[in-house]
Amino acid sequence: MNLKQMSAFREVMLTGSVSEAARNLNRTQPSISHMISGLEDELGMRLFERQRGRLHPVPEAQYLFKECTDVLNRISSVSQNMQRMKTMESGELKIVSMPGPATVILPELICQHLGTKPEVKATLLSRSSDAVQQLVGSQQFDLGIADHDPARTIEASLVSAETFFFDCICAVPAEDPLADLPVITPAELSGKPLATLFTEHRSHILTRRAFEAEGQSLNVRFVGQFFHPLLTYVEQEFACAIIDPVTAESWLSRAAQPNSIVFRPFAPAIEFGIDLLTPAYRPASLLAGSFADRLIEVFMKIGARRMGQGSSGEAVA
Amino acid sequence: MNLKQMSAFREVMLTGSVSEAARNLNRTQPSISHMISGLEDELGMRLFERQRGRLHPVPEAQYLFKECTDVLNRISSVSQNMQRMKTMESGELKIVSMPGPATVILPELICQHLGTKPEVKATLLSRSSDAVQQLVGSQQFDLGIADHDPARTIEASLVSAETFFFDCICAVPAEDPLADLPVITPAELSGKPLATLFTEHRSHILTRRAFEAEGQSLNVRFVGQFFHPLLTYVEQEFACAIIDPVTAESWLSRAAQPNSIVFRPFAPAIEFGIDLLTPAYRPASLLAGSFADRLIEVFMKIGARRMGQGSSGEAVA
DNA sequence: TATATTTATAGAAAAAATTTATGAGGTGGT
């Protein structure tokens, strides 16, 4: 049994005539006739009684007709669905991220990306960077976003990573005199209250190291788990903060009073890396691929330096 | 899309290799390779990423795989069913029934029916009511007899059902004073030992409800799986029983001492339904059709109320 | 009866599937 036979058979059942079926299917009558007799031979039974030049379906043909109809409909809907997946009008986008980007910037990007595609579903999970790698490695997610930590070894056999390096920038209250400086250094911040991440975080360590290298005093007044909340302390003029530019960008685009904080370059450079993880050996879905492109575009606009790593450099390209 | 492409694709997904798929399908590797690329061209998208000489399915391929698997399975079962339907024609009467009627009444009727046709074979299987529907639906049997259970949904696409409703009757020992009454009610049976089916059975539930409604005490002394054995308790004067009239009829026609039990109407009516199932789309063979007629005749004689249901009312007519 | 219909069949032509032969690329062992 093949689809040609099945659709010929269906058409004959619908029209009650080989000739009519042939016209509807843009074939010649002998072609359809041949299909039907081929099907009959294959099944080893008559599907139609030939009476006075006409075809009359036997009872068993009714059963076959229903099945053929179902199968053919199913296949045509599969084709349609594949087309929609191709144009990304359908499908699923599964992302797992560390908590920072998961709160604002990723939901925002996902909304932009899915804008006019009601059929597309999106999943965004917020997990620790270690868990992100684990989940992407288990092939359950299309894309993972994690803190880059040189201490963490990428399981290259399971995920591909591409790292984007940023230089952290300094957030100061707009009213603060520091806001007038083009670049901010430990000397300017010496003794001033700062808001930073917890002491184990790489950005905290690098900040402390920078202050120590220049012999300046580091006054950590506020400690948080993510960058974003630190900006509230800055906004309220309680502290300055050295944060990553991705968070700064999302704050600028979202805050009620974007003018209340100014962002200035910080020297020496405090490098902050974000890993984009994709499942190894499992090509990105079209949807995930173009989403990664969009995310990378945002990163590059903010001034990221790109650096492939893991099993394959162009995995997220 | 055609079936060759689909089964090639399925095999590649299953084996993860074009070469292996080719071996399994008894084709050469280039043949499968060609099928896959043809499918990709047709859909206008890659189904596999070619990395290091291997194929890695894109996520969209997973969807296609599931659909292909379903469709191919469906088609192969259609072929099988057509083969079965073919052999079911003519010379064989295939019946599957719930255990009750299968023990006495059906064999009896089959004997009557085949009386003068030595070349006709008969199969009678005894299965649970659920299994009966399944087997008739798979087009392997001409006729199914099952308990009617309003909770069970008839797969109208696969079987047609006609239901016959009976009012249960009360079996009492001939020597029992109750035997003189024209109608028996819960009041008369209050506290008297009864033999019934297991507590989950619809007839048991309805009996219990009738007793409760009249505030009479129900004393179930014997429990069985089928109606017929219950009559032994009645015959031995250990209990009364509320049973279906079909079983009563077959007992009357078969028992060594039919006078040892008398059957009386029971009030309030306890309804008991039997489904006659026939394969949909396959009108019964002459043999099966006339057998069903004979069975229906017996049912009507016993006082059945007929009620069509399922996909086509006159399916068993 | 003459004229459309219908379906079936034979043979030629076209299309599709399959095979053989081959090449390019990757893996693993020595």
Place this chain on the structure above:
DNA sequence: ACCACCTCATAAATTTTTTCTATAAATATA
């Protein structure tokens, strides 16, 4: 580094399947 042995893709030749043309037989219709 080299070799044997994998992988998949491609091209050309071959086989199989499908479709077409032409035609015949049967039936319905005017």
